[in-house]
Structures are given as structure tokens and as C-alpha cells.
Amino acid sequence: MIPSVSDALAGFAAGDIILPDAVINEAQRSILNGIATGLAGSADPETLPALRLASRFSGPRSCGLIGRTDRLDPLAAAYINALSINVHDFDDTHPGTILHPTAPVLPVLMALSEIMPVSGRILIEAFAVGVEVECRIANAVSPGHYRRGWHITATCGVFGAAAAAARVLRLNAEQMRHAFGIASAQSSGLVETLGTMAKSIGVGNAAQNGLRAALLAQDGLKGPDLPLEGPRGFIHVTADNPLLDRLTEGLGQTWELLRNTYKPYPCGxxxxxxxxxxxxxxxxxxxxxxxxxxxxxxxxxxxxxxxxxxxxxxxxxxxxxxxxxxxxxxxxxxxxxxxxxxxxxxxxxxxxxxxxxxxxxxxxxxxxxxxxxxxxxxxxxxxxxxxxxxxxARALTTEDIVAKLERLTCDANLDISTDRLLAVVMKLPDMEDASDLMRACTLDRSTPKVMLSHN
Known part of the structure; x- marks a missing residue:
């Protein structure tokens, strides 16, 4: 029996993979660029209302925030870090769809790394898988999706966040599909919000809702059998001309992360x-x-x-x-x-x-x-x-991204060692504890890692 598109993508996201060296390298570049823009975003006063509200209702404060001393619960931390990465519109861009891949995915993984054992290799694998899922879904709904008024980073990013989190949580293929289904019920974001802070709130929600979807699937909550290609599933509802083959063609052989680009200027x-x-x-x-x-x-x-x-x-x-x-x-x-x-x-x-x-x-x-x-x-x-x-055709070099990190950290006047941060990102594939990544980019120097158990 031929598996459904949703099952095929879920099977890939939950299955064994061997990342090519080029994909690992691009993941490191994407993570470095994302943290750079997150550090800049942490200094933006327009993020403060979201931070104050998240702090007011936060659960156990087990997770750090990029460029800040504050700590929040995992869902809230993913939310604030995602909107901080995206707020200046200085984050990465997936050609053809204009999705910003890192903002919805990386904050979820950084939050999980602070509450459970996550190695650097696992974080990079989950990051690559999350980006692959969100970008393939974006390919399947483009270009009509954006033209209809859907903000693609928020709407498709929630699936990438769910896939990345579910992989770290070691969910099986069926649970992964349920995570997609739960994510589909929380997908939202409108182009009308561009030029306002509400746009980045949508990106923050994508990260938070994706993590929530994976945690709910882990706890037994179920979603539809065909969350993506069903008659009233995400793709048919939000695309003019669905391209379902783009979800699975070359899956596991070609990597959308290798197409990622990075901005030299803080704008569209x-x-x-x-x-x-x-x-x-x-x-x-x-x-x-x-x-x-x-x-x-x-x-x-x-x-x-x-x-x-x-x-x-x-x-x-x-x-x-x-x-x-x-x-x-x-x-x-x-x-x-x-x-x-x-x-x-x-x-x-x-x-x-x-x-x-x-x-x-x-x-x-x-x-x-x-x-x-x-x-x-x-x-x-x-x-x-x-x-x-x-x-x-004229991609930023790694040296360009490092210079961007140094410039944005300086502009934000943050007491962050960019040398240490760069060293951590470059050593991620061999690191036993990926939570070192958050410790390298937070202003909080005291709170130890808090392990949360799942009952």
C-alpha cells in the first residue's frame, strides 16, 4: 500500500537519517545567523509587551532567552526567542517561498535542550528535519499561498517546529503524523500584519504551537489521518494549485536547507x-x-x-x-x-x-x-x-555571517562573547550537551539546567 503524503513526510521526519556534511555546515550557518538576529531582536523595545505577558503567566522558568537575563517555561521561551529572531526581518530566507526557516524551528530545539538530554548532533539533525518539513510544505502551497494573504513563515513554520520537536522527543512516525495534525489546527499568520509587530507574534506562535503539538502527540493526543493533503487539510485549504509531489520528491536525498540564504540588510x-x-x-x-x-x-x-x-x-x-x-x-x-x-x-x-x-x-x-x-x-x-x-548566486560567506553576528551584538550593546558563541556553534556536531548553545547567547549566568520528566 502506498503511504499517504502525510505518512511519508512523517516517516521521514521520525526515521533514521544521515546528514551530508554540507547540510551540517549549512545548519551551523543558519543557527549562527538566527542567533545573530535574535540578539539584535532582544534589544528591540517592541518585543517587551510580548515578554511581559509571557512572563506574567509563565510556568517553571527552566529555559533561557537569547540576549536576555529572563527565563521562562519552554513554550513561552520558544515563543519569545522566535519573535526576537524575526522582528527585524533580518533572518534567513528560503528562495521561492520567502519563508524564514530558522525562527520557528531553532527556538524549540534550544528550549528542549534545557529540559532534557539533547546532544549537538541530535539538535542539528532535528533542525535540518524541521527546516525540510516546513520548506517542503511551503513549496507545495506556493506561490498562491502567500498571494492569498497567508504569512508563510508562520503558517508553514508551525509544521517545522512540530517536526523538530517531535524528533527530539523520539516520537514514532504515527505520533509524528499526529503532531502534524495538531499543528495544522494551530497554523495561522496573515500578510496583512507585515509592517507591524503582529507579524512576529505569528512567528512566535508558530514555534510555541509546534512545540505544543509535539508534546501533545507525545502524550497521546491524536490528529487527522491526512492533515496535509486531506480534502480539507492544510494544503488544499490554503493553496490555489497544490503541488503535492513537492512534499516527497527526493525526500531524504535533497535538502532544502542547502538553498537557504541570509540577508545583508534588515528588511524584506x-x-x-x-x-x-x-x-x-x-x-x-x-x-x-x-x-x-x-x-x-x-x-x-x-x-x-x-x-x-x-x-x-x-x-x-x-x-x-x-x-x-x-x-x-x-x-x-x-x-x-x-x-x-x-x-x-x-x-x-x-x-x-x-x-x-x-x-x-x-x-x-x-x-x-x-x-x-x-x-x-x-x-x-x-x-x-x-x-x-x-x-x-551571491550568498553570504560564513565570514559575512560572523561579521553580522559581531555587528548586531555590538549594536545591541550586549555582554555576549561572540568568540565563545561562534566556537559553540562550530562544535555543535560533537557536543554532548546542546544546552551550551543557549548558555552562550543568554545574559543569565547562574541558573543550572533543569531536567523535566514526562510521566
């Missing part, structure tokens, strides 16, 4: 070529003086996600082509400070934003952008960027 990935074009023109002498108009042209996806001429906050700036051009042209930089509330309110940037327009060209590839500056007396200068730094 569609803005990478826009920022690069602006930086290049500024380097050649372009400036804001005398600018009449700036025209950004790109694939319709660019306009769909980032044509936002009127913005009010740094969150909205992260998905505004108008702001990206104006801020970089004004400041010749594209860091966290340039996508902040203060930058949005900067009069010089506000004036320039009003001069930027976005045009669509369906013939241009996704990931490309053309920028033209028009000055008084008819002077025009432009730049076409086909593949920006951070794209698959």
Missing part, C-alpha cells in the same frame, strides 16, 4: 537589489541634492510586497522600497538604525521618500531591480542589479 528580501543599487550609485557620487525623482522598477512581487510610500514606523520601513532608497541615499548605510522609527521620522528621509516611485515589469526576474535617479537639468543616472548580495 525583495529590497536587497534596491538597496544595493542605491549604495552603488551613492558610491559613484549620487546624492540627494537636486533629486527630482527616483524610479524603482522590478518584478510585480517587488511592488506587491514593498510599494509603501506612506509609512509611520520602523516596522513598516522594513517593507518599503520608498524608504529603502531614501534612507540609503540620505545616509549611505543600510543598518538597523536606518530602518528605525527615528529614521522614518527624519525630515531629510521623509522628503526623499516622496520622490520615489515603484514600477512593475513582469519581464524582470524576481530578485532583480533597476533604479534610476533623475536630477534637475535632465541628468539621469541608473543602476540595474540582477542578483544582489545575499541571493543564492
Amino acid at each position: 528580501v525583495v529590497l536587497n537589489p534596491v538597496i544595493e543599487a542605491t549604495l552603488e550609485l551613492v558610491a559613484e557620487g549620487a546624492g540627494p541634492e537636486g533629486l527630482v525623482r527616483a524610479t524603482v522598477k522590478g518584478h510585480p512581487l517587488l511592488a506587491e510586497r514593498a510599494d509603501r510610500p506612506t509609512i509611520r514606523s520602523g516596522r513598516e520601513a522594513q517593507v518599503s522600497a520608498q524608504h529603502a532608497v531614501a534612507a540609503v541615499l540620505s545616509r549611505n548605510s543600510a543598518g538597523l538604525a536606518d530602518f528605525s522609527d527615528a529614521a522614518v521620522a527624519d525630515p531629510a528621509i521623509t522628503t526623499l521618500r516622496d520622490k520615489v516611485i515603484v514600477l512593475q515589469d513582469a519581464a524582470m526576474p524576481v530578485g532583480a531591480a533597476e533604479l534610476v535617479f533623475e536630477y534637475a537639468q535632465g541628468v539621469r543616472i541608473g543602476r540595474l542589479v540582477m542578483n544582489a548580495k545575499g541571493d543564492s
Whole structure:
């Protein structure tokens, strides 16, 4: 009997695997990048309402938080760490689906490593499996899923979180399928929330709900037989044209993690070529003086996600082509400070934003952008960027990611040893106790590991 798609994916997630060295290396890079963005996010004041509420209702405080002294119960810790990784929109990106793979998955594994024995090898295997599950489900529902308004990191990320947690908990294939079913009942997230803190709340929920799904399945709670491909299952309900073969084709032979990319700038990935074009023109002498108009042209996806001429906050700036051009042209930089509330309110940037327009060209590839500056007396200068730094064709090196970690840790003014953190991540495959990872990136120096038992 041919197994169902849900059973096949669950069997893979629960079964024996041998990770290629390249996948292990990419897992380490993803984890390092995720912790870097989590450290930056921990310093963002907009995360504090979520932290205060989670702390108010927390159970036993057995788990640490990235970049903080606070401790929370495992579910709440996964939630806060996931939203912290995602809040600046500086985390990794899966090409084709625009899912951010690490934020929903890594915090679950870090929480579990603090309450049960988890080796570094097991953590990396579970991370790779969780990313594989969420990205394959995202492949199966794309591109219609996002166009319908579903925020794919939250909606598909909950399945990756469930798979990763269930693997660490050593659930069998049937229990893994039940975890998928329980996760499907908790999947949510809307594109309408982009530009607000509610977007990252959805990502935090994906991590927390995925962990909850695995723990409930471990305790005997059951879900539907066909949570993914059933007539009213996740894929048929949320996709225009379901591609079920993408769930299982090459399963265990090809790895979506090897396609992962990392951002050089803290904003939506569609803005990478826009920022690069602006930086290049500024380097050649372009400036804001005398600018009449700036025209950004790109694939319709660019306009769909980032044509936002009127913005009010740094969150909205992260998905505004108008702001990206104006801020970089004004400041010749594209860091966290340039996508902040203060930058949005900067009069010089506000004036320039009003001069930027976005045009669509369906013939241009996704990931490309053309920028033209028009000055008084008819002077025009432009730049076409086909593949920006951070794209698959121009991937960030490990050295780039380390530099990003160091910069973000410094920007957040955190007493964290980046050398120690880097050493822990690089030694993960051989470490007996993966909870060293959290200890390397938390400000809490005193609380010992607390082992929780499952009765």
C-alpha cells in the first residue's frame, strides 16, 4: 500500500537519517545567523509587551532567552526567542517561498535542550528535519499561498517546529503524523500584519504551537489521518494549485536547507537589489541634492510586497522600497538604525521618500531591480542589479555571517562573547550537551539546567 503524503513526510521526519556534511555546515550557518538576529531582536523595545505577558503567566522558568537575563517555561521561551529572531526581518530566507526557516524551528530545539538530554548532533539533525518539513510544505502551497494573504513563515513554520520537536522527543512516525495534525489546527499568520509587530507574534506562535503539538502527540493526543493533503487539510485549504509531489520528491536525498540564504540588510528580501543599487550609485557620487525623482522598477512581487510610500514606523520601513532608497541615499548605510522609527521620522528621509516611485515589469526576474535617479537639468543616472548580495548566486560567506553576528551584538550593546558563541556553534556536531548553545547567547549566568520528566 502506498503511504499517504502525510505518512511519508512523517516517516521521514521520525526515521533514521544521515546528514551530508554540507547540510551540517549549512545548519551551523543558519543557527549562527538566527542567533545573530535574535540578539539584535532582544534589544528591540517592541518585543517587551510580548515578554511581559509571557512572563506574567509563565510556568517553571527552566529555559533561557537569547540576549536576555529572563527565563521562562519552554513554550513561552520558544515563543519569545522566535519573535526576537524575526522582528527585524533580518533572518534567513528560503528562495521561492520567502519563508524564514530558522525562527520557528531553532527556538524549540534550544528550549528542549534545557529540559532534557539533547546532544549537538541530535539538535542539528532535528533542525535540518524541521527546516525540510516546513520548506517542503511551503513549496507545495506556493506561490498562491502567500498571494492569498497567508504569512508563510508562520503558517508553514508551525509544521517545522512540530517536526523538530517531535524528533527530539523520539516520537514514532504515527505520533509524528499526529503532531502534524495538531499543528495544522494551530497554523495561522496573515500578510496583512507585515509592517507591524503582529507579524512576529505569528512567528512566535508558530514555534510555541509546534512545540505544543509535539508534546501533545507525545502524550497521546491524536490528529487527522491526512492533515496535509486531506480534502480539507492544510494544503488544499490554503493553496490555489497544490503541488503535492513537492512534499516527497527526493525526500531524504535533497535538502532544502542547502538553498537557504541570509540577508545583508534588515528588511524584506525583495529590497536587497534596491538597496544595493542605491549604495552603488551613492558610491559613484549620487546624492540627494537636486533629486527630482527616483524610479524603482522590478518584478510585480517587488511592488506587491514593498510599494509603501506612506509609512509611520520602523516596522513598516522594513517593507518599503520608498524608504529603502531614501534612507540609503540620505545616509549611505543600510543598518538597523536606518530602518528605525527615528529614521522614518527624519525630515531629510521623509522628503526623499516622496520622490520615489515603484514600477512593475513582469519581464524582470524576481530578485532583480533597476533604479534610476533623475536630477534637475535632465541628468539621469541608473543602476540595474540582477542578483544582489545575499541571493543564492551571491550568498553570504560564513565570514559575512560572523561579521553580522559581531555587528548586531555590538549594536545591541550586549555582554555576549561572540568568540565563545561562534566556537559553540562550530562544535555543535560533537557536543554532548546542546544546552551550551543557549548558555552562550543568554545574559543569565547562574541558573543550572533543569531536567523535566514526562510521566
